[in-house]
Amino acid sequence: GYIGFLDPVSVSLSVLVYTHSNYLALCDLHQYISCSRVLTSRYSKGFGVIGEVMGQDHPLNQPNCIYGILYYLIYLTLDTMKQTDTVKKIKFSLSLSSIFMSLYLGYLLAFVLVDLCLVCISSYAVNCALFAIALIRYREMMGKAKVS
Numbered sequence: 001g002y003i004g005f006l007d008p009v010s011v012s013l014s015v016l017v018y019t020h021s022n023y024l025a026l027c028d029l030h031q032y033i034s035c036s037r038v039l040t041s042r043y044s045k046g047f048g049v050i051g052e053v054m055g056q057d058h059p060l061n062q063p064n065c066i067y068g069i070l071y072y073l074i075y076l077t078l079d080t081m082k083q084t085d086t087v088k089k090i091k092f093s094l095s096l097s098s099i100f101m102s103l104y105l106g107y108l109l110a111f112v113l114v115d116l117c118l119v120c121i122s123s124y125a126v127n128c129a130l131f132a133i134a135l136i137r138y139r140e141m142m143g144k145a146k147v148s
Contacts, residue, residue: 027118038117039063043108047101064105068123071098075130085141092138095131102127 027035042048046061054060071094078091102124109115 029118032114033116033118035117035119038109038113038115038120041113043105043113047104048108083137085145088134088137088141092134095127095134098127099131 027033028037038044042051043064045051045063046054046058047064047067050058051061075091075094078087078094081087105120106124109117109120
């Protein structure tokens, strides 16, 4: 099955955490292992940047999980297409950008929020797996191009 299911989980958690102040997520295991704490932080919308630059009410200042869903939907759409060299390059570029975002968000998680969000870390692992697969296919494509 497709492994990009984690961001809908994040969306569900975000909605519950935002709308029910007493909601305790199953991934809230300890003071420093808390999805709720992360999902209600200033970094949980617009990557902590869009709201600061464009304003908190700007339409692009959406929960990060919305951007994740868009990413996984685009990636899934690309998976259903014929795997041409162009599609492989796009998938490689998208997955590489997700690695940079995972590194940024992982840094915030570990060193700014000092938290361990299990849902977040799971999505980072999914992004790493998608990148590894895209990198392998990209290298295969580049190897075939050199032989031609």
